[in-house]
Amino acid sequence: MKNIFTIGLPSKGRLKENAISILKKKNFKLSSRGGERDYFAELDNFPNAKVIYLHAREIIERLGDGTLDLGISGLDLLKESSKNLQQRIVVRKKLDFGKANLVVAVPNDWIDVQTVADLEEISFYFRDKKNLRLRVATKYPNLTNSFFTSKGVTYYKIISSLGATETYPFTGSSEIITDIVSTGATLKANNLRILKDGSILQSYACILTSKKSISNLKKRKMINMFL
Protein backbone atom coordinates (compact mmCIF):
# COMPACT_ATOMS: atom_id res chain seq x y z
CA MET A 1 0.00 0.00 0.00
CA LYS A 2 3.04 2.23 0.17
CA ASN A 3 2.45 3.98 -3.14
CA ILE A 4 -1.30 3.97 -3.02
CA PHE A 5 -3.05 6.90 -1.41
CA THR A 6 -5.81 5.54 0.79
CA ILE A 7 -8.86 7.51 1.82
CA GLY A 8 -11.31 6.44 4.51
CA LEU A 9 -14.90 7.58 4.29
CA PRO A 10 -17.78 6.85 6.67
CA SER A 11 -19.74 3.86 5.44
CA LYS A 12 -23.19 4.88 6.53
CA GLY A 13 -25.87 7.53 6.64
CA ARG A 14 -25.65 11.25 6.33
CA LEU A 15 -22.01 11.34 7.24
CA LYS A 16 -21.30 9.19 4.17
CA GLU A 17 -23.43 11.34 1.86
CA ASN A 18 -21.86 14.56 3.08
CA ALA A 19 -18.35 13.15 2.82
CA ILE A 20 -18.93 12.06 -0.76
CA SER A 21 -20.30 15.46 -1.71
CA ILE A 22 -17.20 17.11 -0.23
CA LEU A 23 -15.10 14.98 -2.58
CA LYS A 24 -17.35 15.81 -5.51
CA LYS A 25 -16.99 19.51 -4.81
CA LYS A 26 -13.25 19.08 -5.10
CA ASN A 27 -13.84 17.43 -8.49
CA PHE A 28 -13.01 13.91 -7.45
CA LYS A 29 -15.18 11.36 -9.18
CA LEU A 30 -15.93 8.19 -7.27
CA SER A 31 -16.78 4.92 -8.94
CA SER A 32 -17.46 1.53 -7.43
CA ARG A 33 -17.42 -1.63 -9.51
CA GLY A 34 -19.59 -3.57 -7.11
CA GLY A 35 -22.26 -0.92 -6.82
CA GLU A 36 -23.81 0.31 -3.56
CA ARG A 37 -22.50 -2.53 -1.41
CA ASP A 38 -18.90 -2.33 -2.52
CA TYR A 39 -16.68 -1.19 0.35
CA PHE A 40 -14.08 0.07 -2.10
CA ALA A 41 -14.22 2.85 -4.63
CA GLU A 42 -11.78 4.46 -7.02
CA LEU A 43 -11.09 8.02 -7.94
CA ASP A 44 -11.41 8.28 -11.70
CA ASN A 45 -8.53 10.65 -12.37
CA PHE A 46 -6.17 9.15 -9.81
CA PRO A 47 -5.30 5.53 -10.40
CA ASN A 48 -3.02 5.57 -7.36
CA ALA A 49 -5.77 6.50 -4.95
CA LYS A 50 -8.29 4.26 -3.31
CA VAL A 51 -11.35 4.92 -1.21
CA ILE A 52 -12.47 2.58 1.58
CA TYR A 53 -15.79 2.85 3.35
CA LEU A 54 -15.39 2.21 7.04
CA HIS A 55 -17.10 2.74 10.37
CA ALA A 56 -16.33 6.30 11.51
CA ARG A 57 -14.55 4.98 14.61
CA GLU A 58 -12.51 2.59 12.49
CA ILE A 59 -11.31 5.49 10.35
CA ILE A 60 -9.58 6.95 13.39
CA GLU A 61 -7.91 3.64 14.20
CA ARG A 62 -6.67 3.12 10.64
CA LEU A 63 -5.32 6.66 10.40
CA GLY A 64 -3.45 5.92 13.59
CA ASP A 65 -1.77 2.79 12.26
CA GLY A 66 -1.10 4.40 8.92
CA THR A 67 -3.24 2.20 6.69
CA LEU A 68 -5.23 5.28 5.79
CA ASP A 69 -3.58 8.49 4.60
CA LEU A 70 -6.65 10.66 4.84
CA GLY A 71 -10.08 10.25 6.34
CA ILE A 72 -13.28 12.00 7.18
CA SER A 73 -14.65 11.37 10.64
CA GLY A 74 -16.02 13.08 13.74
CA LEU A 75 -13.91 15.18 16.11
CA ASP A 76 -15.68 13.46 19.04
CA LEU A 77 -14.35 10.08 17.98
CA LEU A 78 -10.83 11.42 17.63
CA LYS A 79 -10.89 13.10 21.05
CA GLU A 80 -12.30 9.99 22.69
CA SER A 81 -9.56 7.77 21.31
CA SER A 82 -6.39 6.96 23.23
CA LYS A 83 -3.61 9.52 23.60
CA ASN A 84 -1.31 7.30 21.61
CA LEU A 85 -3.66 7.34 18.67
CA GLN A 86 -4.34 11.06 18.83
CA GLN A 87 -0.65 11.80 18.65
CA ARG A 88 -0.46 10.12 15.27
CA ILE A 89 -3.36 11.99 13.68
CA VAL A 90 -3.67 15.59 12.54
CA VAL A 91 -6.91 17.54 12.12
CA ARG A 92 -6.56 19.33 8.79
CA LYS A 93 -9.92 20.91 8.18
CA LYS A 94 -13.15 21.53 10.00
CA LEU A 95 -16.14 20.58 7.83
CA ASP A 96 -19.55 22.09 7.81
CA PHE A 97 -21.53 19.01 8.74
CA GLY A 98 -21.79 16.34 11.39
CA LYS A 99 -22.28 19.02 14.01
CA ALA A 100 -23.18 17.59 17.40
CA ASN A 101 -22.43 18.20 21.06
CA LEU A 102 -21.39 15.79 23.71
CA VAL A 103 -23.45 16.75 26.76
CA VAL A 104 -24.39 15.69 30.26
CA ALA A 105 -28.10 14.94 30.60
CA VAL A 106 -30.22 14.15 33.64
CA PRO A 107 -33.86 13.08 34.04
CA ASN A 108 -36.26 15.95 33.44
CA ASP A 109 -37.82 15.43 36.84
CA TRP A 110 -34.57 16.05 38.68
CA ILE A 111 -35.65 19.67 39.02
CA ASP A 112 -33.09 20.39 41.70
CA VAL A 113 -30.23 19.67 39.29
CA GLN A 114 -29.27 22.49 36.96
CA THR A 115 -25.51 22.49 36.95
CA VAL A 116 -22.58 20.12 37.23
CA ALA A 117 -22.07 21.47 40.76
CA ASP A 118 -25.47 20.04 41.65
CA LEU A 119 -24.37 16.69 40.29
CA GLU A 120 -21.29 16.82 42.42
CA GLU A 121 -23.47 17.30 45.48
CA ILE A 122 -25.80 14.50 44.49
CA SER A 123 -22.87 12.16 43.91
CA PHE A 124 -21.76 12.74 47.49
CA TYR A 125 -25.29 12.18 48.69
CA PHE A 126 -25.32 8.85 46.86
CA ARG A 127 -22.10 7.86 48.54
CA ASP A 128 -22.94 9.04 52.04
CA LYS A 129 -26.59 8.08 52.26
CA LYS A 130 -26.87 5.13 49.92
CA ASN A 131 -23.30 3.90 49.80
CA LEU A 132 -23.54 3.91 46.02
CA ARG A 133 -21.80 5.73 43.26
CA LEU A 134 -23.75 7.85 40.82
CA ARG A 135 -23.70 5.91 37.55
CA VAL A 136 -23.08 7.67 34.27
CA ALA A 137 -23.90 5.77 31.08
CA THR A 138 -21.91 6.83 28.03
CA LYS A 139 -20.34 5.88 24.75
CA TYR A 140 -17.54 8.31 25.57
CA PRO A 141 -15.88 7.20 28.82
CA ASN A 142 -12.60 9.06 28.29
CA LEU A 143 -14.10 12.46 27.51
CA THR A 144 -16.66 12.02 30.26
CA ASN A 145 -14.02 11.15 32.84
CA SER A 146 -11.83 14.13 32.12
CA PHE A 147 -14.81 16.48 32.06
CA PHE A 148 -16.18 15.32 35.39
CA THR A 149 -12.80 15.34 37.06
CA SER A 150 -12.16 18.90 35.92
CA LYS A 151 -15.53 19.95 37.35
CA GLY A 152 -14.91 18.42 40.75
CA VAL A 153 -17.19 15.40 40.33
CA THR A 154 -15.25 12.34 41.45
CA TYR A 155 -17.69 9.94 43.09
CA TYR A 156 -19.33 8.34 40.09
CA LYS A 157 -19.03 5.24 38.00
CA ILE A 158 -18.93 4.92 34.24
CA ILE A 159 -21.33 2.47 32.64
CA SER A 160 -20.27 1.73 29.08
CA SER A 161 -23.05 1.91 26.58
CA LEU A 162 -23.15 1.01 22.90
CA GLY A 163 -26.41 2.66 22.00
CA ALA A 164 -29.84 3.88 23.14
CA THR A 165 -28.05 5.44 26.10
CA GLU A 166 -31.09 7.66 26.68
CA THR A 167 -32.99 4.69 28.11
CA TYR A 168 -30.46 3.88 30.81
CA PRO A 169 -31.74 6.19 33.59
CA PHE A 170 -35.22 4.69 33.25
CA THR A 171 -34.25 1.04 33.14
CA GLY A 172 -32.15 1.17 36.29
CA SER A 173 -28.89 0.82 34.40
CA SER A 174 -27.59 4.28 35.31
CA GLU A 175 -28.79 7.51 36.88
CA ILE A 176 -27.55 10.00 34.31
CA ILE A 177 -25.92 9.91 30.88
CA THR A 178 -23.57 11.75 28.61
CA ASP A 179 -24.36 11.51 24.93
CA ILE A 180 -23.84 13.13 21.59
CA VAL A 181 -26.80 15.23 20.47
CA SER A 182 -27.45 17.36 17.39
CA THR A 183 -30.93 18.80 17.90
CA GLY A 184 -31.69 17.49 21.37
CA ALA A 185 -34.99 16.01 20.17
CA THR A 186 -34.10 12.46 21.20
CA LEU A 187 -33.19 13.59 24.70
CA LYS A 188 -36.42 15.51 25.02
CA ALA A 189 -38.48 12.61 23.76
CA ASN A 190 -36.86 10.45 26.39
CA ASN A 191 -37.49 12.80 29.31
CA LEU A 192 -33.95 14.01 29.73
CA ARG A 193 -32.52 17.49 29.86
CA ILE A 194 -29.09 18.96 29.32
CA LEU A 195 -27.31 20.60 32.22
CA LYS A 196 -26.72 24.33 31.94
CA ASP A 197 -22.95 23.93 31.98
CA GLY A 198 -22.96 20.35 30.76
CA SER A 199 -21.34 20.77 27.37
CA ILE A 200 -18.34 18.45 27.17
CA LEU A 201 -17.36 18.88 23.53
CA GLN A 202 -18.64 20.62 20.43
CA SER A 203 -18.01 18.19 17.66
CA TYR A 204 -18.11 18.30 13.86
CA ALA A 205 -16.86 16.25 10.95
CA CYS A 206 -13.32 16.97 9.87
CA ILE A 207 -10.65 15.97 7.42
CA LEU A 208 -7.97 14.05 9.25
CA THR A 209 -4.63 12.82 8.07
CA SER A 210 -2.12 10.39 9.35
CA LYS A 211 1.07 12.09 10.57
CA LYS A 212 3.11 9.49 8.76
CA SER A 213 1.63 10.45 5.38
CA ILE A 214 2.55 14.10 5.80
CA SER A 215 6.22 13.24 5.76
CA ASN A 216 5.83 11.68 2.30
CA LEU A 217 6.09 14.38 -0.38
CA LYS A 218 3.79 12.72 -2.93
CA LYS A 219 1.16 12.03 -0.34
CA ARG A 220 1.44 15.51 1.05
CA LYS A 221 0.64 16.93 -2.37
CA MET A 222 -2.32 14.63 -2.64
CA ILE A 223 -3.58 15.65 0.81
CA ASN A 224 -3.47 19.31 -0.13
CA MET A 225 -5.86 18.67 -3.01
CA PHE A 226 -8.54 17.72 -0.52
CA LEU A 227 -8.25 20.79 1.66
Added chain:
Amino acid sequence: MKSKNYSEEILKVFKKKGFVFLEPDVLLDSNYIIQRSGESFRKLILAFEDDNGKNMCLRPDLTIATCVKYLEKNSKGTSKIYYIGQAYRRSNNSNKSIINNQLGLEIIGSKKKLSDDSEIINTMLNAIKKTKIKKININIGDVSLFKQLIESLNIPERWKLRLIRHFWRPDYFEDLLNRLETNSDIDPVSFSYDKKKFYEMKKFEQKQQIAGRTISEILSRFDKKIRDPRSFTEGKKTTKIIREFLKINCPIDQIDECLKKFLKKYNINKSGIKNELPIKNISNSGYKIIFSTNFGRNIEYYTGMVFEISTIKKKQKKELARGGRYDNLLKNLGSKKNISAVGAAINLNNLSEVL
Protein backbone atom coordinates in the same frame (compact mmCIF):
# COMPACT_ATOMS: atom_id res chain seq x y z
CA MET B 1 25.39 5.40 54.58
CA LYS B 2 24.13 2.36 52.66
CA SER B 3 20.37 2.15 52.29
CA LYS B 4 20.20 -1.19 54.08
CA ASN B 5 22.03 0.26 57.04
CA TYR B 6 19.89 3.28 57.61
CA SER B 7 16.71 1.27 56.99
CA GLU B 8 17.80 -0.99 59.80
CA GLU B 9 18.62 1.95 62.04
CA ILE B 10 15.20 3.44 61.39
CA LEU B 11 13.45 0.13 62.06
CA LYS B 12 15.27 -0.09 65.38
CA VAL B 13 13.76 3.25 66.37
CA PHE B 14 10.29 2.05 65.39
CA LYS B 15 10.60 -1.22 67.31
CA LYS B 16 11.98 0.47 70.38
CA LYS B 17 8.85 2.64 70.50
CA GLY B 18 6.69 -0.47 70.53
CA PHE B 19 5.57 -0.58 66.92
CA VAL B 20 4.90 -4.09 65.56
CA PHE B 21 5.54 -5.27 62.02
CA LEU B 22 2.58 -5.79 59.72
CA GLU B 23 2.72 -6.94 56.13
CA PRO B 24 -0.06 -5.38 54.09
CA ASP B 25 -1.21 -7.16 50.91
CA VAL B 26 0.38 -6.11 47.63
CA LEU B 27 -2.75 -6.81 45.63
CA LEU B 28 -6.00 -5.12 46.54
CA ASP B 29 -9.50 -5.30 45.14
CA SER B 30 -9.51 -2.26 42.87
CA ASN B 31 -13.30 -1.89 42.75
CA TYR B 32 -13.27 -1.67 46.52
CA ILE B 33 -10.62 1.05 46.45
CA ILE B 34 -12.27 3.06 43.69
CA GLN B 35 -15.69 2.68 45.29
CA ARG B 36 -14.29 4.55 48.26
CA SER B 37 -11.80 6.90 46.70
CA GLY B 38 -13.65 8.00 43.61
CA GLU B 39 -13.33 7.49 39.90
CA SER B 40 -10.50 9.99 39.53
CA PHE B 41 -8.37 7.60 41.55
CA ARG B 42 -8.61 5.05 38.74
CA LYS B 43 -6.07 6.97 36.70
CA LEU B 44 -3.50 6.64 39.47
CA ILE B 45 -3.70 2.94 40.18
CA LEU B 46 -2.12 0.04 38.31
CA ALA B 47 -5.02 -2.29 37.80
CA PHE B 48 -5.75 -5.49 35.92
CA GLU B 49 -8.46 -8.10 35.65
CA ASP B 50 -7.53 -11.55 36.93
CA ASP B 51 -8.66 -14.85 35.35
CA ASN B 52 -11.82 -14.93 37.42
CA GLY B 53 -12.83 -11.49 36.22
CA LYS B 54 -11.97 -9.82 39.49
CA ASN B 55 -10.44 -6.35 39.22
CA MET B 56 -7.22 -6.09 41.18
CA CYS B 57 -4.65 -3.37 41.64
CA LEU B 58 -1.21 -2.99 43.11
CA ARG B 59 -1.49 -1.15 46.41
CA PRO B 60 -1.41 2.57 45.57
CA ASP B 61 -0.70 3.61 49.09
CA LEU B 62 0.59 1.73 52.12
CA THR B 63 -1.68 3.50 54.57
CA ILE B 64 -4.74 2.30 52.69
CA ALA B 65 -3.29 -1.21 52.38
CA THR B 66 -2.48 -1.27 56.10
CA CYS B 67 -6.00 -0.19 57.02
CA VAL B 68 -7.50 -2.85 54.76
CA LYS B 69 -5.35 -5.44 56.52
CA TYR B 70 -6.29 -4.07 59.95
CA LEU B 71 -9.98 -4.46 59.11
CA GLU B 72 -9.47 -7.94 57.61
CA LYS B 73 -7.77 -9.13 60.75
CA ASN B 74 -10.69 -7.83 62.75
CA SER B 75 -8.24 -6.16 65.10
CA LYS B 76 -9.55 -4.63 68.28
CA GLY B 77 -8.12 -1.94 70.50
CA THR B 78 -5.02 0.03 69.76
CA SER B 79 -2.57 -1.23 67.16
CA LYS B 80 0.85 0.30 66.74
CA ILE B 81 2.06 -0.84 63.36
CA TYR B 82 5.14 -0.39 61.23
CA TYR B 83 5.62 -1.54 57.66
CA ILE B 84 8.26 -1.50 55.00
CA GLY B 85 7.47 -1.93 51.35
CA GLN B 86 6.56 -0.50 48.01
CA ALA B 87 3.54 1.47 46.93
CA TYR B 88 2.64 1.67 43.25
CA ARG B 89 1.03 4.74 41.86
CA ARG B 90 1.04 6.56 38.57
CA SER B 91 1.58 10.25 38.50
CA ASN B 92 0.91 13.11 36.13
CA ASN B 93 4.51 14.06 36.65
CA SER B 94 6.61 11.84 34.40
CA ASN B 95 9.72 12.45 36.49
CA LYS B 96 8.13 10.77 39.46
CA SER B 97 8.75 7.08 39.93
CA ILE B 98 5.79 4.70 39.88
CA ILE B 99 7.36 2.63 42.61
CA ASN B 100 7.67 4.30 45.99
CA ASN B 101 9.70 2.62 48.69
CA GLN B 102 8.32 3.48 52.06
CA LEU B 103 8.91 2.84 55.70
CA GLY B 104 5.94 3.81 57.79
CA LEU B 105 4.10 3.89 61.07
CA GLU B 106 0.45 3.89 62.00
CA ILE B 107 -1.38 4.09 65.31
CA ILE B 108 -4.89 2.77 64.74
CA GLY B 109 -7.80 2.64 67.16
CA SER B 110 -6.37 4.77 69.95
CA LYS B 111 -8.27 7.55 71.64
CA LYS B 112 -5.30 9.59 72.87
CA LYS B 113 -5.17 11.93 69.91
CA LEU B 114 -2.73 14.52 71.13
CA SER B 115 -0.14 12.13 72.50
CA ASP B 116 -0.46 9.83 69.47
CA ASP B 117 0.10 12.74 67.10
CA SER B 118 3.21 13.79 68.93
CA GLU B 119 4.44 10.20 69.17
CA ILE B 120 4.22 9.80 65.40
CA ILE B 121 5.99 13.11 64.75
CA ASN B 122 8.69 12.53 67.34
CA THR B 123 9.36 8.93 66.28
CA MET B 124 9.73 10.10 62.69
CA LEU B 125 12.08 12.86 63.77
CA ASN B 126 14.17 10.39 65.77
CA ALA B 127 14.29 8.09 62.77
CA ILE B 128 15.37 10.86 60.42
CA LYS B 129 18.01 11.87 62.99
CA LYS B 130 19.64 8.46 62.50
CA THR B 131 20.40 9.34 58.90
CA LYS B 132 22.50 12.28 60.11
CA ILE B 133 20.96 14.64 57.57
CA LYS B 134 21.45 18.22 58.70
CA LYS B 135 19.22 21.06 57.41
CA ILE B 136 15.85 19.61 58.32
CA ASN B 137 12.65 21.57 57.76
CA ILE B 138 9.36 20.69 59.35
CA ASN B 139 5.99 21.92 58.17
CA ILE B 140 2.82 21.30 60.05
CA GLY B 141 -0.84 22.00 59.49
CA ASP B 142 -4.23 21.10 60.84
CA VAL B 143 -6.85 20.55 58.15
CA SER B 144 -9.63 20.47 60.74
CA LEU B 145 -9.08 24.19 61.32
CA PHE B 146 -10.43 24.95 57.89
CA LYS B 147 -13.52 22.90 58.56
CA GLN B 148 -14.09 24.76 61.81
CA LEU B 149 -13.70 28.10 60.08
CA ILE B 150 -16.23 27.22 57.38
CA GLU B 151 -18.73 25.97 59.97
CA SER B 152 -18.53 29.30 61.76
CA LEU B 153 -19.19 31.38 58.63
CA ASN B 154 -22.56 32.68 57.61
CA ILE B 155 -23.02 30.91 54.27
CA PRO B 156 -25.58 28.42 52.93
CA GLU B 157 -25.15 24.86 54.16
CA ARG B 158 -24.60 23.58 50.62
CA TRP B 159 -21.71 25.93 50.20
CA LYS B 160 -20.16 24.84 53.47
CA LEU B 161 -20.21 21.21 52.47
CA ARG B 162 -18.91 22.00 49.03
CA LEU B 163 -15.95 24.02 50.28
CA ILE B 164 -15.06 21.38 52.86
CA ARG B 165 -15.28 18.55 50.33
CA HIS B 166 -12.97 20.25 47.89
CA PHE B 167 -10.46 21.76 50.24
CA TRP B 168 -7.92 19.13 49.19
CA ARG B 169 -8.18 19.99 45.51
CA PRO B 170 -6.66 23.49 45.37
CA ASP B 171 -7.39 24.17 41.68
CA TYR B 172 -11.03 23.32 41.83
CA PHE B 173 -11.29 25.02 45.21
CA GLU B 174 -10.16 28.27 43.62
CA ASP B 175 -12.95 27.83 41.06
CA LEU B 176 -15.41 27.43 43.89
CA LEU B 177 -14.22 30.58 45.62
CA ASN B 178 -14.63 32.55 42.43
CA ARG B 179 -18.13 31.23 42.09
CA LEU B 180 -18.93 32.05 45.70
CA GLU B 181 -17.72 35.57 45.08
CA THR B 182 -20.03 36.13 42.12
CA ASN B 183 -22.82 33.75 43.12
CA SER B 184 -23.59 32.41 39.65
CA ASP B 185 -25.37 29.41 41.03
CA ILE B 186 -29.04 29.52 40.17
CA ASP B 187 -30.32 30.18 36.67
CA PRO B 188 -33.43 32.38 36.97
CA VAL B 189 -35.01 31.25 33.67
CA SER B 190 -35.03 27.53 34.21
CA PHE B 191 -35.64 28.21 37.87
CA SER B 192 -39.13 29.63 37.35
CA TYR B 193 -40.00 26.72 35.07
CA ASP B 194 -38.78 24.26 37.65
CA LYS B 195 -40.76 25.95 40.36
CA LYS B 196 -43.97 25.27 38.47
CA LYS B 197 -42.91 21.70 38.17
CA PHE B 198 -42.14 21.61 41.87
CA TYR B 199 -45.80 22.18 42.74
CA GLU B 200 -46.94 19.59 40.21
CA MET B 201 -44.56 17.01 41.55
CA LYS B 202 -45.71 17.61 45.09
CA LYS B 203 -48.93 15.85 44.14
CA PHE B 204 -47.12 12.71 42.97
CA GLU B 205 -46.51 9.59 45.03
CA GLN B 206 -43.50 10.79 47.00
CA LYS B 207 -41.79 7.42 47.26
CA GLN B 208 -41.74 6.92 43.52
CA GLN B 209 -38.22 6.75 42.16
CA ILE B 210 -36.79 8.62 39.23
CA ALA B 211 -33.41 7.31 38.17
CA GLY B 212 -32.45 6.17 41.63
CA ARG B 213 -33.85 9.15 43.58
CA THR B 214 -37.24 9.40 45.24
CA ILE B 215 -39.47 12.34 44.40
CA SER B 216 -39.38 13.47 48.01
CA GLU B 217 -35.57 13.46 47.87
CA ILE B 218 -35.60 15.65 44.76
CA LEU B 219 -38.22 18.04 46.09
CA SER B 220 -36.62 18.51 49.47
CA ARG B 221 -33.29 19.31 47.89
CA PHE B 222 -34.95 21.75 45.52
CA ASP B 223 -36.72 23.38 48.43
CA LYS B 224 -33.50 23.70 50.39
CA LYS B 225 -31.76 25.19 47.41
CA ILE B 226 -34.26 27.97 46.87
CA ARG B 227 -34.28 28.79 50.55
CA ASP B 228 -30.60 29.64 50.40
CA PRO B 229 -30.19 33.38 50.05
CA ARG B 230 -30.22 33.97 46.33
CA SER B 231 -28.61 37.34 46.07
CA PHE B 232 -25.65 36.54 48.15
CA THR B 233 -24.06 39.83 49.15
CA GLU B 234 -21.98 38.17 51.82
CA GLY B 235 -20.13 36.20 49.14
CA LYS B 236 -17.34 38.70 48.66
CA LYS B 237 -16.69 39.09 52.35
CA THR B 238 -16.69 35.34 52.97
CA THR B 239 -14.30 34.72 50.11
CA LYS B 240 -11.94 37.28 51.53
CA ILE B 241 -12.01 35.65 54.95
CA ILE B 242 -11.24 32.25 53.45
CA ARG B 243 -8.41 33.57 51.30
CA GLU B 244 -6.88 35.45 54.22
CA PHE B 245 -7.22 32.42 56.46
CA LEU B 246 -5.28 30.30 54.00
CA LYS B 247 -2.40 32.75 54.18
CA ILE B 248 -1.73 32.18 57.88
CA ASN B 249 1.83 31.02 58.28
CA CYS B 250 3.93 31.18 61.46
CA PRO B 251 6.30 29.29 63.77
CA ILE B 252 4.40 26.61 65.66
CA ASP B 253 4.61 28.29 69.06
CA GLN B 254 2.80 31.34 67.70
CA ILE B 255 -0.25 29.56 66.31
CA ASP B 256 -2.64 30.59 69.04
CA GLU B 257 -1.62 34.19 68.80
CA CYS B 258 -1.93 34.23 64.99
CA LEU B 259 -5.34 32.61 65.03
CA LYS B 260 -6.58 34.95 67.71
CA LYS B 261 -5.50 37.96 65.69
CA PHE B 262 -7.18 36.63 62.59
CA LEU B 263 -10.46 35.85 64.35
CA LYS B 264 -10.54 39.25 65.95
CA LYS B 265 -9.90 41.04 62.68
CA TYR B 266 -12.83 39.34 60.97
CA ASN B 267 -15.07 39.26 63.99
CA ILE B 268 -15.42 35.49 64.10
CA ASN B 269 -16.57 33.72 67.23
CA LYS B 270 -13.41 32.69 69.08
CA SER B 271 -14.81 29.49 70.49
CA GLY B 272 -15.44 28.33 66.93
CA ILE B 273 -11.86 27.57 66.02
CA LYS B 274 -9.33 25.64 68.03
CA ASN B 275 -6.23 23.87 66.88
CA GLU B 276 -5.66 20.34 68.11
CA LEU B 277 -1.96 20.23 67.60
CA PRO B 278 0.41 18.79 70.20
CA ILE B 279 2.29 22.10 70.23
CA LYS B 280 4.08 21.67 73.54
CA ASN B 281 5.21 18.13 72.86
CA ILE B 282 6.85 18.85 69.56
CA SER B 283 7.98 22.45 69.81
CA ASN B 284 10.84 21.45 72.11
CA SER B 285 12.18 18.94 69.59
CA GLY B 286 14.95 21.41 68.80
CA TYR B 287 13.85 21.91 65.23
CA LYS B 288 12.15 24.92 63.73
CA ILE B 289 8.58 23.96 62.92
CA ILE B 290 6.49 26.11 60.62
CA PHE B 291 2.73 26.05 60.81
CA SER B 292 0.59 26.89 57.82
CA THR B 293 -3.18 26.73 57.30
CA ASN B 294 -2.67 25.98 53.63
CA PHE B 295 -0.56 22.90 54.31
CA GLY B 296 -1.75 19.31 53.85
CA ARG B 297 -4.15 19.87 51.01
CA ASN B 298 -2.93 17.14 48.71
CA ILE B 299 -4.22 13.98 50.33
CA GLU B 300 -7.93 13.68 50.73
CA TYR B 301 -8.09 11.37 53.70
CA TYR B 302 -6.38 13.58 56.26
CA THR B 303 -8.73 15.00 58.87
CA GLY B 304 -6.56 16.79 61.41
CA MET B 305 -2.84 17.21 62.02
CA VAL B 306 -0.63 16.92 58.92
CA PHE B 307 3.12 17.25 58.75
CA GLU B 308 6.09 16.93 56.48
CA ILE B 309 9.80 16.61 57.14
CA SER B 310 11.99 17.75 54.30
CA THR B 311 15.48 18.82 53.43
CA ILE B 312 17.11 20.90 50.73
CA LYS B 313 19.28 19.26 48.11
CA LYS B 314 20.70 21.28 45.24
CA LYS B 315 18.32 24.12 46.09
CA GLN B 316 15.34 21.81 45.74
CA LYS B 317 13.04 20.68 48.49
CA LYS B 318 13.13 16.93 49.06
CA GLU B 319 10.38 15.44 51.15
CA LEU B 320 11.76 12.85 53.56
CA ALA B 321 8.67 11.91 55.51
CA ARG B 322 5.07 12.92 55.71
CA GLY B 323 1.98 11.93 57.58
CA GLY B 324 -1.09 12.96 59.44
CA ARG B 325 -4.30 12.08 61.15
CA TYR B 326 -6.97 10.30 59.15
CA ASP B 327 -9.95 9.58 61.38
CA ASN B 328 -12.45 8.77 58.62
CA LEU B 329 -10.46 6.45 56.39
CA LEU B 330 -11.30 3.21 58.18
CA LYS B 331 -14.96 4.04 58.13
CA ASN B 332 -14.73 4.86 54.45
CA LEU B 333 -13.07 1.50 53.92
CA GLY B 334 -16.08 -0.21 55.42
CA SER B 335 -15.65 -0.23 59.19
CA LYS B 336 -18.94 0.09 61.04
CA LYS B 337 -17.37 1.92 63.96
CA ASN B 338 -15.42 5.15 63.91
CA ILE B 339 -11.79 4.20 64.27
CA SER B 340 -9.30 7.01 64.70
CA ALA B 341 -5.87 6.70 63.15
CA VAL B 342 -2.66 8.61 62.63
CA GLY B 343 0.45 7.67 60.73
CA ALA B 344 3.41 8.71 58.64
CA ALA B 345 5.87 7.26 56.18
CA ILE B 346 9.46 7.84 55.20
CA ASN B 347 10.04 8.25 51.50
CA LEU B 348 13.02 5.95 50.92
CA ASN B 349 13.41 6.99 47.27
CA ASN B 350 14.10 10.56 48.30
CA LEU B 351 16.14 9.58 51.33
CA SER B 352 18.57 7.55 49.24
CA GLU B 353 18.88 10.43 46.78
CA VAL B 354 19.83 12.78 49.56
CA LEU B 355 22.30 10.54 51.34
